[in-house]
Amino acid sequence: MDDKFTPAPGADDGHPFLAELTEAGVPAEMHEWLRGHGIGRLAAKMGIVFREMGAERMVATMPVDGNQQVAGILHGGAHLVLAETLGSFAAGIHAGPGRHAVGIEIGATHHRSASSGLVTGTATAIHLGRTLATHEVVMTDEEGRRLSTARITNLIRDSR
Incomplete structure (x- = not known):
């Protein structure tokens, strides 16, 4: 099943949650910190x-x-x-x-x-x-x- 919270393999040039972080208003300087897990599925939903x-x-x-x-x-x-x-x-x-x-x-x-x-x-x-x-x-x-x-x-x- 596809959803907008689970990154596609190889998405966003090795940064699977880049789109989610940007959409959630996370400043660019915080992206590396959240690179591996995004903002969390519940918060995004x-x-x-x-x-x-x-x-x-x-x-x-x-x-x-x-x-x-x-x-x-x-x-x-x-x-x-x-x-x-x-x-x-x-x-x-x-x-x-x-x-x-x-x-x-x-x-x-x-x-x-x-x-x-x-x-x-x-x-x-x-x-x-x-x-x-x-x-x-x-x-x-x-x-x-x-x-x-x-x-x-x-x-x-x-x-x-």
Whole structure:
């Protein structure tokens, strides 16, 4: 089965996820870091597009359309996917070469619903340590109203 998230053999001149990274708004200087795995199938399927990328602050958008629950509002799990994507990527950048981030805790409070438009997630570092990184992620609607607040903690480990 073919899908737009699985690279074709030999695609993109030896960089199988180049198109996905570009479409997701990942800056060119980050492409080598994500060369082997892209942004992840779930993040790509949910339409997450990065606007800023850094360990201290990371921002991305995600459409409500296609990510709703049966009541027609943005699914609570979609909030968490956006939060985990942002927090984990930020922690991974903080970890640096030869290390990686592994999520160990995430929780969220939903404040209001959204039934259309784009949701913006902004991850802000709370703690960036040698072995732990914690981020607060605030999701807002197009009017800037807070939809949810999440907190994610990642364990920083040496890569094998």
